[in-house]
Every structure is written in structure tokens, then in C-alpha cells.
Amino acid sequence: MAEDLPLGILSLAAVLETYSIHIQVPDLNSMYLRRSWPDPYHYRQVDYFSFALSELSGLSFDVIGLGTMCGSYPLTLRIAREVKRLRPDTVVILGGPQATVTDEATLEAFSFVDFVVRGEAEESFPQLLQALGGDGELRDIPGITFRECGRVVRNANSAVTQNLDALPLPAFHMLSRTKDCRYIPLEIGRGCPFGCTFCSTNDFFRRRFRLKSPARMIEQMRLLKKQYGVSSFELVHDMFTVDRRRVVAFCEALLNCGDKFTWSCSARTDSVDDELLALMAEAGCTGMFFGVETGSPRMQKIIHKNLDMPEAERIVETAGRFGIGVTAAFIDGYPEEQREDLSASVDFIMNVARLDHVSPQINLLAPLAKTPLLLQYRDRLVLDHVFSDISHQGWHQDDADMALISVYPDIFPNFYGVPCGLGRRYVNEFNRFLMNGLARFRWLLIALHQQGCNLLMAFDRWRELRGPSENPSRYYGTVAFCSEFKSFLRATYLDRESTAVFAVEGLLDYYDALDAALRPSPGALSEKAERGAAAKLSQCAVPKLTDGTCVLHLDMDVKSIIDRLRARLPITSDVLCSIMLVARHARAGKVELYRMPSLSAAILHLCDGRRDVRSIVQQFSASADMVEEDHAESLCLQGLELLNQYSLIDFENAQA
Numbered sequence: 050m051a052e053d054l055p056l057g058i059l060s061l062a063a064v065l066e067t068y069s070i071h072i073q074v075p076d077l078n079s080m081y082l083r084r085s086w087p088d089p090y091h092y093r094q095v096d097y098f099s100f101a102l103s104e105l106s107g108l109s110f111d112v113i114g115l116g117t118m119c120g121s122y123p124l125t126l127r128i129a130r131e132v133k134r135l136r137p138d139t140v141v142i143l144g145g146p147q148a149t150v151t152d153e154a155t156l157e158a159f160s161f162v163d164f165v166v167r168g169e170a171e172e173s174f175p176q177l178l179q180a181l182g183g184d185g186e187l188r189d190i191p192g193i194t195f196r197e198c199g200r201v202v203r204n205a206n207s208a209v210t211q212n213l214d215a216l217p218l219p220a221f222h223m224l225s226r227t228k229d230c231r232y233i234p235l236e237i238g239r240g241c242p243f244g245c246t247f248c249s250t251n252d253f254f255r256r257r258f259r260l261k262s263p264a265r266m267i268e269q270m271r272l273l274k275k276q277y278g279v280s281s282f283e284l285v286h287d288m289f290t291v292d293r294r295r296v297v298a299f300c301e302a303l304l305n306c307g308d309k310f311t312w313s314c315s316a317r318t319d320s321v322d323d324e325l326l327a328l329m330a331e332a333g334c335t336g337m338f339f340g341v342e343t344g345s346p347r348m349q350k351i352i353h354k355n356l357d358m359p360e361a362e363r364i365v366e367t368a369g370r371f372g373i374g375v376t377a378a379f380i381d382g383y384p385e386e387q388r389e390d391l392s393a394s395v396d397f398i399m400n401v402a403r404l405d406h407v408s409p410q411i412n413l414l415a416p417l418a419k420t421p422l423l424l425q426y427r428d429r430l431v432l433d434h435v436f437s438d439i440s441h442q443g444w445h446q447d448d449a450d451m452a453l454i455s456v457y458p459d460i461f462p463n464f465y466g467v468p469c470g471l472g473r474r475y476v477n478e479f480n481r482f483l484m485n486g487l488a489r490f491r492w493l494l495i496a497l498h499q500q501g502c503n504l505l506m507a508f509d510r511w512r513e514l515r516g517p518s519e520n521p522s523r524y525y526g527t528v529a530f531c532s533e534f535k536s537f538l539r540a541t542y543l544d545r546e547s548t549a550v551f552a553v554e555g556l557l558d559y560y561d562a563l564d565a566a567l568r569p570s571p572g573a574l575s576e577k578a579e580r581g582a583a584a585k586l587s588q589c590a591v592p593k594l595t596d597g598t599c600v601l602h603l604d605m606d607v608k609s610i611i612d613r614l615r616a617r618l619p620i621t622s623d624v625l626c627s628i629m630l631v632a633r634h635a636r637a638g639k640v641e642l643y644r645m646p647s648l649s650a651a652i653l654h655l656c657d658g659r660r661d662v663r664s665i666v667q668q669f670s671a672s673a674d675m676v677e678e679d680h681a682e683s684l685c686l687q688g689l690e691l692l693n694q695y696s697l698i699d700f701e702n703a704q705a
Contacts, residue, residue, distance in 0.1 A: 053078070054227065056234045056285060057145065058116050059219035064171045067217060070178060073108055074223045077101050098447070101128050102135075111138065112178065114166075117145040119249075119417060119463040120439065123450035126159060133161035140181060144170050150249060150418040151460045152194040156201045158457055165194040169239070171216060173207045209257045213238065214265040218272060232281035233273055237261055237299075237314070241287040245342070246352050246425075247380065249417040250287050260286070260295050263302035270310050281311045281335075290316040293325060300332035311335045313374075318361040326364075330371035337368055338376045344397030345390035348383060352422075358393075362400060369406035377401055382414040382437075382476040384426060384468045388505075391471060395483075395505050399498040402487060403615050405639075411484060413437040413477045415463040423462055430458050430465040435473045438480075439463070478518055481525035482508055489531050490560045492611050493538075496552040499614055502542065511537050528564075535561065552613075552620040555605030563632055563640070566599035586662065586690060590700040593658035597634035598697055600653060603627070608644050629654075631697060643697075652688040656698050662689065 058074060065072050081100055105113075105128075113132055115125050129141045144166040148155060152165040166174050173192035179185050187195055192207030210216065213236070221227040238260035241250050266284075274280050290296050303310060313336030321329075321337075341361055342354050349356050368375050379394055394411070401407045415437035416423040416430065432455060436446065446454070446464070454461045466473045483504070486494045498504040511534060518524045535557055543554050594600070601607075606624045613620055629650045631643040645653060651672070655665045670681035692698045 054221065054224060054230070054234055055116065056219060056236060059221060059223065060216065060236065061114075061144075061170060061174055062220040062223055063217040065175060065178070066220060068175050068179075070175070072223075073110065074220070075104055075108060076224050076226065077104055079224075079226060080104065096447075097124060098127055098131075098449070102131055105132065106135075112140045112142060112181065114142045114144060114174070117143055117147040117149075119147045119415070119461075122147045122151075123453045123461060123464075124447070126155075126162070126453065127449055130159065130161045140164070142166060142174075142177070144174065146249060147418065153201050153203055154457070154459045156194060156196060158460060163195065167192045167194060168207060169210050170207075171210055209240070209259070211259065213259055213261045218269050221273070221277070228277055230277065230279055232283055232311075232313075233277070233279050234283040234285050235266070235269060235273070236286070237266055237284040237289060238286040242291060243288065243317075243353075244421075245354050246421040247342075247383075247414060247417065249420050258288070258291055260289075260292065260299075263299045266299065267302060267306050267308070271306075271308060274308070274310075280309060282313075284312050284314045287315055288317060288320070289314040290320040290325070293320070296325065297328060300328045300334075303332040309333065313337065315340070317356070318364040319356055321364060323367055326368055326371050326373065330373050334373055336374040336376070338378065339365060340378045341365075341397065342378070342380050343383070343386075343390065344379070344394035345386075346393075348386060348390045348393075351385050352383065358397065362397060365401050365407060366404060369404050372406075374406045374408070375401075375404075376408045376410060379409070379411040380414050381411060381480065382466075382469045382471070382473055384470070386469070386471060388471060391476070391479075392503065392505050395498070395503075398483070399495060399504060402491060403495050403499075403617070405615075409484075409487065411480050412439050413473065413480055414467065414469075415439045416465060416467050418460075418462050422467070426467040427459075427462070429468055430462060431467075432458070432464070433466050433473060435466060435477050436464060437477075474517065478512070478521040478525075479505070479508055481518075481521040482511075485525040485530065486534070490535075490556070492614060493535075493553065493556045493560060495614050496556050496610070496620075497538075497542075499617065500550075500552050500620065510541065514541075531560075531564065551605065551622065551624055552610050555603070555607050555610050555624060558603055558605065559601065559607040559630075562601045562603065563599065566601065566632070586686070586693065586700065588663045589661050591658060591661050592656040592665065592689060592693070592698045592700050594653075594656060595633075595696055595699045599632050600650075601630045601632055603630060606644075608642050611642070633697065648684070649688055649692070652685055653692060653697065656689075656692070658701070662686075665689070 055074075055078070062072055062074055077100075081097055113129070115129055117125050125143070129143070132139055133141055140163050141161055142164045143155065143162055148165045149167040152167055155165060156162055164177060166177060170192065173190055176185060176190045177187075177193055180187055180190060187193070187197070188202075188204065191205050194201065194203045196202065219236075221233065227233070238258070240258040241248075242258050270280075270282060273282075311333045314334065315338040318339050318341065339361070341356065342352060343349060344358060346358055349358070365375050365377055377398070379398060381391055381394060383390075398409045398411065402409050413435070414422075416426060454464045458465055469476060483494075494504060497507050514537065515533070524530055538553060538557060543550055604625070604627055606626050606628050608628075608630060609624050610620055629645055631645055631653065633641045633643070635641045652665070652669060655668055660668070666682050666685045669685040689698070693700065
């Protein structure tokens with residue numbers, strides 16, 4: 050969680066420091082998430098509202114500025130109201146995306162809010178604070194909304210910041226956890242020139258596409274590397290690659306700067322090409338976020354995204370050839386979406402899910418304030434308590450939040466639904482099924498989809514037999530879902546007369562064995578496993594499998610099945626064979642599979658955490674028929690060293 054630094058707030062803090070304004074940035078989100086993570090469904094037990102007020106009560110301030118996002122806006126307003134009640138003289142100022150697009154409605158509804166600073170606030174916010182101190186008139190400050198004589202006044206928009214190079218480095222020094230970050234977010238530009246109907250970015254940045262200069266970016270990256278030892282960055286811009294020439298200039302500057310940095314960015318699939326991807330990768334790009342949104346050509350036109358689907362899929366795949374990881378994001382539940390459109394999105398997702406470098410995402414549509422989509426359907430909103438996961442708003446809503454949401458649809462439209470021909474509950478449940486299924490048994494879903502059982506049809510049959518879930522958010526994240534869905538497949542799929550069944554049956558056995566061997570799943574290499582390679586081998590050391598590693602004995606060559614699914618090749622009967630695999634949880638929740646040579650497998654089988662090295666060597670030497678007796682001992686010791694170097698085994702009670 051250390052990397053979720055509040056970049057916008059830190060950027061404003063840095064600007065205020067140049068005016069010698071005393072500020073504090075309490076890191077509430079980080080402290081709260083550390084207390085609540087990893088189970089968002091238990092947030093009720095750690096009430097954020099009470100937590101935030103408790104933390105704020107220890108601070109001294111006469112002005113409080115709160116950033117706003119759509120998913121947490123009700124909570125933000127409740128905190129602001131209580132601060133005002135406890136400290137009536139405190140000036141409450143809201144900024145950020147949600148307050149910007151609901152400024153007048155917010156001030157009319159909530160008397161405890163004094164000001165809204167709209168859009169880019171590097172100039173208007175300091176001017177407002179100076180005016181509150183007696184230096185300047187409120188009417189002269191662009192980009193603010195306030196009350197005057199009981200009436201809401203909305204000043205003209207402030208100008209966007211043209212020269213982003215002139216902005217100071219965000220005040221990362223104000224958060225102590227910056228030093229613990231593996232990467233740091235760094236704004237590289239602002240503004241998207243496109244007009245997707247569901248997107249609210251243009252309301253904040255007003256389509257004015259801008260980039261920092263390569264020299265300024267490299268200067269800031271070097272400074273952060275020197276201060277915090279961090280050389281990896283998330284370059285923040287909704288659409289970094291719009292201007293190809295400037296992306297090339299940035300990459301070339303990085304290649305010539307003498308420093309090595311890695312970075313990720315956001316882009317459209319139609320604003321990159323093979324040559325540019327190769328250059329970006331060479332310059333350190335390791336990750337890209339592509340908002341594909343829908344796999345349906347018809348829906349691409351309706352939402353004004355206008356991507357070419359075959360080319361988008363090709364670009365997603367091509368990025369991996371250059372070592373760039375891809376997040377491919379989708380939205381479903383559009384008013385015009387039909388079953389064939391959703392099926393096309395599922396086809397796209399499953400086609401790219403077979404690629405190791407791709408992480409798919411899919412979320413239910415949320416009607417964001419002032420977007421073209423909301424303006425079209427604002428008279429048909431429905432509060433059905435089916436929440437999108439956009440901005441985490443689907444995790445949990447407090448009753449007090451819901452009380453606000455139900456009264457003010459114009460302020461909190463993202464919690465409402467627009468008409469959906471497929472049914473919002475259906476689409477939401479499918480999304481939970483798909484995302485949790487990909488996380489729990491990715492290759493099983495890929496096999497189902499590739500081997501003639503359309504995944505959407507499989508979900509429909511599963512839902513028909515089981516019945517709709519009353520709480521998809523909770524159910525599809527449980528072990529019960531995994532077990533019940535695998536039982537469903539064994540009962541309904543494996544009796545088919547087809548060699549395609551081999552893939553599904555083999556993967557069912559694989560995931561069953563994996564779950565049994567690694568429950569509870571650690572999800573990533575433990576610290577102990579990572580330091581295993583440094584352990585010293587001695588005769589009395591006791592080798593054991595590292596945390597997150599297990600040995601699987603299967604009746605099908607699952608690694609071959611996965612390799613063929615990855616290449617979209619047919620699964621044939623030659624996968625039917627006894628095999629021993631080593632499975633190891635890697636980072637990002639993925640599993641690495643190793644098909645062990647027979648001698649390595651024999652050594653690994655003996656590493657059960659009970660035998661010491663001396664016993665393992667003796668037993669291996671006695672049973673290794675294909676190895677000459679004189680060589681068996683040295684071969685076993687070399688094998689143990691190699692298994693240790695690959696972090697498959699660790700040594701307990703190791704002695705020098």
C-alpha cells in the first residue's frame with residue numbers, strides 16, 4: 050500500500066510551501082488501510098469516520114482542505130460536517146474531481162462547506178488562502194465556488210496550468226512512508242483530447258493536453274532517486290502517448306541521461322505502435338494501462354472510444370514481446386449493451402488473459418457526474434444498491450453514506466444505475482465471477498473458453514443451477530465459490546465426448562492439488578523463501594520446501610496443457626501421462642510451474658522437513674539406480690544447492 054501516495058494533495062502542498070503557508074498532510078488513508086487490509090468487507094469493524102476524526106482531533110488548524118473522489122464523497126462530506134460541528138470557526142474547502150463537477154449542488158445542499166476550488170488549483174488555492182487572511186477579494190479569484198449573502202457564487206474557470214515544468218516537485222517529504230516505496234507516482238502531464246461518453250477527465254482538465262519536458266522529468270526522477278533510493282516511477286497522465294513525437298523525445302532523453310529508470314504509464318492502443326513500444330521498453334517502460342472498455346465494435350462507436358478491436362488485441366500482445374506488462378481495463382453494463390456485445394468483451398478478455406504479461410480488469414459502469422452519459426440518462430437513474438468497483442465504491446457503504454446518497458442523486462450519481470438491458474445485477478455478478486475466477490483458477494477459465502464452452506454460457510448455466518448470489522462481492526471471493534464451481538464443472542462438463550475435456554479435467558485436478566497443498570495460500574514468496582538462497586548447506590541442515598512451494602503428482606501434463614492454451618493450440622491425448630510438477634506462488638498472485646528432471650524430482654521429494662542433508666544423501670544414493678554410486682553423493686549435494694538457489698527449498702538449523 051505504500052505506493053498509493055496522494056499525488057494531487059502533495060502537489061498542492063508543495064505549491065503552498067512556496068508561499069510560506071504552514072500546512073499539514075495527515076496520511077489518513079494509509080494509516081486506515083494498514084489497520085483494515087486485506088479484508089475490505091470488514092471495514093465496518095474499523096469505522097473510517099471515527100478513525101479520521103480521532104486523528105484530526107490531535108491537530109491544530111483553522112482551514113481544512115479535503116480532496117474528493119466519487120467513491121468516497123459521502124464519507125468526505127460527513128467528515129467535513131463533523132469537523133465544522135466540533136470547530137465552527139474552521140474554514141472547510143473541498144477540491145478534486147468530484148467537488149469540481151458538483152460544486153454548486155454541494156454548496157446548496159451542505160451549509161458546512163465554505164468553498165469549492167475547481168479543477169487545477171495551483172494558482173486559485175493559494176489565492177483563496179491569501180484572501181481568507183485579508184489579502185485579496187473572493188470575487189477576483191478564478192475557479193472557486195462560494196457563498197455571498199446566502200447565495201452560491203461561481204466564479205469563472207481558472208486557466209489551466211500551461212507550463213507544468215514550473216510546478217515544484219510534490220511534497221513527498223511530508224509523508225514518512227515515501228522512504229518505504231518501491232515506486233513513486235510522478236505527474237508527467239495533464240489533459241486528454243478524447244471524448245468518451247462515460248469519462249469525467251475532461252471536466253477537470255478541460256481537454257488541454259500538456260506534458261512536462263523530458264529535462265524536467267529526468268531532473269525530478271534523479272532527485273527522488275537520490276532522496277529515497279527509488280528508481281521506478283508511475284508516470285501519471287490519462288493519455289501519455291497522444292503526442293508520439295514528444296514520447297519519442299522523452300524516451301531518447303532517458304536513454305541518453307546516464308541513469309537507469311523503470312516506469313509505467315497509461316495509453317490508448319491506437320496511440321502506440323510496434324516501433325514506439327520497442328523504444329519505450331528500451332527506455333525503461335515496464336507497464337502500461339490500456340482502457341479498452343469494450344470488445345464490441347458496435348459499443349466502441351456508441352461510447353465514442355472508436356478503437357479497432359483486432360488492432361487493440363494485437364497491440365496488447367505485442368507489448369509483452371518487449372517486456373511490458375499490460376493492464377487491460379473494461380467496462381460493461383452500458384445502456385445500449387446487448388448480450389452479443391458482452392460476449393465480444395469476454396472473447397477479448399479471455400484471448401488476452403492467456404498472455405502472462407496481461408492483467409484484465411472489468412467493472413460495472415458508473416454514471417459519473419457531468420459526463421455525456423449521465424446527462425443523457427439523469428432522469429432515469431435508479432438506486433438499486435448494485436455498486437461499481439470504480440474508485441472502490443463497491444466494497445462497502447455505511448448506512449450514513451447511504452442516507453446522503455439516497456437524498457442527493459445529483460451529487461452522488463455514481464452510486465446510482467442507468468438502464469441496462471442485460472440487468473445490472475446479472476452483469477455485476479458476472480464481473481465478480483470473472484475477476485475472482487481469473488485470480489483463483491485463470492487457466493481453467495481459459496480452457497473452458499478456448500475448448501468450446503463459451504465462458505458466458507458456462508456462467509449462465511452455473512448461475513441457473515446455483516441461483517443468483519445475494520452478495521456477489523463477498524461470495525465470489527470465498528473458498529466456497531472455488532470449491533462449488535469446480536464441483537459444478539466435474540458434474541456438467543467432464544462427461545463430454547471430446548479431447549477438449551482433457552484440458553478441463555487436468556486443470557481441475559491441478560487446482561485441487563494446488564489448493565490442498567498451499568492452503569492457506571501465501572499469495573507471494575515469503576521473506577523466508579526469498580532469503581533461502583543465502584542459507585548455508587551442511588550435513589545437519591534440514592531442507593524443506595519454501596513457503597509457497599509445493600510438489601504436485603498429476604495424471605496429466607498440465608504444464609503442456611497450459612503451454613498449448615497460451616499458444617491457442619489443440620489439446621490432444623498425449624497430455625495423458627504421469628508427471629511431477631513443482632508449483633510456486635510468485636508475486637502478483639501468479640503461480641510458476643516447473644517440470645522437474647527425474648533426479649531433481651527425486652531429491653526434492655526427500656526434502657520433507659524431517660530429513661537432514663546426511664539422511665537425504667544416503668537415501669538418494671541407495672535409490673538412484675541410474676547414477677553410479679561414486680557420483681551419487683556429489684550429485685545429490687549439487688542438486689540441493691541448485692534447488693536452494695532457485696528458492697525451491699530452504700534450510701532449517703543450518704550451520705556454517
